Amino acid sequence: MWSAISTPANLCLQILPHPADHWLMLRPMSLRKRSSSAECSSSSLAMLVFDEQVFIYTQIRTINTGYHTHFLWFQDMEVSPNELMNILNKIISKHGDLKTDGFTIESCRSMVAVMDSDSTGKLGFHEFKHIWNNIKKWQGVYKSYDRDRSGTIGADELPAAFRAAGFPLNDQLFQMIIRRYSDENGNMDFDNYIGCLVRLDAMCRAFKTLDKDNDGTIKVNVQEWLQLTMYS
Numbered sequence: 001m002w003s004a005i006s007t008p009a010n011l012c013l014q015i016l017p018h019p020a021d022h023w024l025m026l027r028p029m030s031l032r033k034r035s036s037s038a039e040c041s042s043s044s045l046a047m048l049v050f051d052e053q054v055f056i057y058t059q060i061r062t063i064n065t066g067y068h069t070h071f072l073w074f075q076d077m078e079v080s081p082n083e084l085m086n087i088l089n090k091i092i093s094k095h096g097d098l099k100t101d102g103f104t105i106e107s108c109r110s111m112v113a114v115m116d117s118d119s120t121g122k123l124g125f126h127e128f129k130h131i132w133n134n135i136k137k138w139q140g141v142y143k144s145y146d147r148d149r150s151g152t153i154g155a156d157e158l159p160a161a162f163r164a165a166g167f168p169l170n171d172q173l174f175q176m177i178i179r180r181y182s183d184e185n186g187n188m189d190f191d192n193y194i195g196c197l198v199r200l201d202a203m204c205r206a207f208k209t210l211d212k213d214n215d216g217t218i219k220v221n222v223q224e225w226l227q228l229t230m231y232s
Helices: 081-092 105-115 125-145 158-164 171-181 190-210 222-230
Strands: 011-017 023-033 036-039 046-049 054-057
Touching (some): 105 125, 105 190, 171 190
Antiparallel strands (some): 011 023, 046 054
């Protein structure tokens, strides 16, 4: 099955269905340089986050150079903090109703670190897919709980917004989160909201992994504790 999408003028892609929501597999079929053409390796695959047209692909060996495209292309199947920052800032620039200072490289380093299960310093496909699906879900929650349409979530709106995102927290933890991620008025903008939820999600998943007996408690040694807390 073939479908037409906006691509660089010299690139033809065959779109293959993928079972995961919003994801397609793209197989580069040919690269053209004016009247000449060169076939791509069949192993050169790409993945597309369909709803935002963000591409991730393995490097395609070709005689043609100098792509001119507004899409985000990557040379491997992993996403670095800088690449994650570019993706997120590209996306939020399209949403004027989200108040944000933009995702900084430091916040993206933190998000990559808490999601980086194999400690490569980058997000693999499944790690990126997990964080991407969560961000899309949390964006909807953020908008629905910004009831005054200020572009931020106030301190009084935060508990319900976090519960809707899957994190029912006690008052003491909420006060800590507000001091860490909100401004002096208690308002939390979009990039801080996402950064906080990514960290919460990663910490909860790490706890479940370490809770071998599933009794709500964990036992870690000093090295495990340092690894868990320092690279995050």
